[in-house]
Amino acid sequence: MAPHRSTSLGRDIRAPSPFSLARFISHQNSHSLLLMGSDLLSLILAWKIAFKFNQFYQPLPPQLVWWTFLGLPSLFWIFAGSIIVILALGGLYHPRSNWKNYLRAAKLVSLSYVLSLVISYIYDPDLNMPRSLFFTAWVASVGIVLFMRLGVTLLLQLVAQRSQVTIFLITTGDRLILLRDILERQPHYTIVGTALASTANDPHTLEMILKTGTQEVLADCLPPSDLASTLYWQLRQHGITLRLVPSSLEMLYRRGVPEVFAALPTLRAEVTYLNGLEYRCKRWFDVIAALVGLILLAPLLLAVAIAIKCTSPGPVFFCQERVGLHGKTFHMWKFRTMGIHAEKQQAQMEAMNENPDGILFKMKKDPRCTLFGRFLRKTSIDELPQLFNVLLGQMSLVGPRPLPIRDVARFNSWHHIRHQVLPGITGLWQISGRSQIGNFDEAARLDLYYIDNWSLNMDLDILVETVRIVCFGKGAY
Known part of the structure; x- marks a missing residue:
């Protein structure tokens, strides 16, 4: 058999391509620099606060103050630089999704403070570090870094929504039209080229990808034995992101650690000791956030209730039976956005359903909506009473x-997997297109991905993205 011709002129396929200044100052690297600046500013603010609180107590030992800059001692700048390096080694300045791991950022900042204690003891066991300064700086650093990263997330996502992402699509002939239609429904994606999955590893395909200048490659049904050795590494050399679409209903995104087992390449699914604690933290967060939200939003809730009463006859709230955890039904609360006979009228309007598979009932201009109800739906204010469902344990903030029972009765068997977790006010479905999603299979796959990859960090990311979407009213009607 003739050896495979390499397009990399004899180099190891994993070797990086020659340095390019244009690539270094690219859009992605600018994100990393912004995050680095955000973390440094957070640490500066935290230490400024700590010194403010510590001014009446024990001062910093003079042997730790070699010079000062911007009113902060040399110890801070060395320590802050060390934290930035630790965060970088932890992948938290990666231009893709790793930097959104807020909780990991908080853990690494805390680890840095613990390590500083160990190092200071080794340096001088008799060194008396001011406790008020140390612990105030520690708590403030974790809190401000987390808060600033959430803010940067919103900022970068706002910028991303205004910029176009170019996509090169690789799939089979029968899947090409479906995937193209899905991408074309999202206004910030532009398809710049396509290729068949059978040609994914051909040099000509790579040449086409590079010629288009695409930012990302979306691939489906790739030849599995060739993927790791060819396409992925070639794209990586040129700084192009590869996205894979799962090839079946069974989600292929299982979390795991690559490991050789009995001479077989496998993914070992990790079971963490804090799994149960993480879920309890989710529930505590749900209750506290819902309670605080209801207290802070009480004036708005009262104003909306009065407006509904003044603009249309009927009750303020709309209570509907929904299917929740393990298929059990519960009453979900919303502000009423339709006339009082809306549910009875729906049976007569089924022929006007704009959803292609008929599982969900969707109409962009539903005649049953009141004028004020359209505003409530556009802003998602009608969903706020579900904070009571969260307090009752029937729902979560994210899930x-x-x-409704009418929709669930039309489910395929695999759709019911979504009922294995507590339902939520918002979720991946809502932040990934909401009403723009074409059929329920697409929404169900997002729900399964959420279940399969759930973490507290993912919940935080979904909540931040929900705030951005609600502010712009995108996809809601």
């Missing part, structure tokens, strides 16, 4: 959206 698969609970659907």
Whole structure:
């Protein structure tokens, strides 16, 4: 058999391509620099606060103050630089999704403070570090870094929504039209080229990808034995992101650690000791956030209730039976946005359903909506009473959206997997297109991905993205 011709002129396929200044100052690297600046500013603010609180107590030992800059001692700048390096080694300045790991950032900042204690003891066991300064700086650093990263997330996502992402699509002939239609429904994606999956590893395909100048490659049904050795590494050399679409209903995104087992390449699924604690933290966060939200939003809730009463006859709230955890039904609360006979009228309007598979009932201009109700739906204010459902333990802030009995009765068997977790006010479905999603299979796959990859960090990311979407009213009607 003739050896495979390499397009990399004899180099190891994993070797990086020659340095390019244009690539170094690219859009992605600018994100990393912004995050680095955000973390440094957070640490500066934290230490400024700590010194403010510590001014009446024990001062910093003079042997730790070699010089000062911007009113902060040399110890801070060395320590802050060390934290930035630790965060970088932890992948938290990666231009892709790793930097959104807020909780990991908080853990690494805390680890840095613990390590500083160990190092200071080794340096001088008799060194008396001011406790008030140390612990105030520690708590403030964790809190401000987390808060600033959430803010940067919103900022970068706002910028991303205004910029176009070019996509090169690789798939089979029968899947090409479906994937192209899905991408074209999202206004910030532009398809610049396509290729068949059978040609994914051909040099000509790579040449086409590079010629288009695409930012990302979306691949489906690739030849599995060739993927790691060819396409992925070639794209990586040129700084192009590869996205893979799962090839079946069974989600292929299982979290795991690559490991050789009995001479077989496998992914070992990790079971963490804090798994149960993480879920309890989710529930505590739900209760506290819902309670605080209801208290802070009480004036708005009262104003909306009065407005509904003044603009249309009927009750303020709309209570509907929804299917929740393990298929059990519960009453979900919303502000009423339709006339009082809306549910009875729906049966007569089924023929006007704009959803292609008929599982969900969607109409962009539903005649049953009141004028004020359209505003409530556009702003998602009608969903706020569900904070009471969260307090009652029937819902979470984040999870698969609970659907009416009418919709669930039309489910395929695999759709019911979404009922294995507590439903939520918002979720991946809502932040990934909401009403723009074409059929329920697409929404269900998002729910399964959420279940399969759930973490507290993912919940935080979904909540931040929900705030951005609600502010712009995108996809809601």
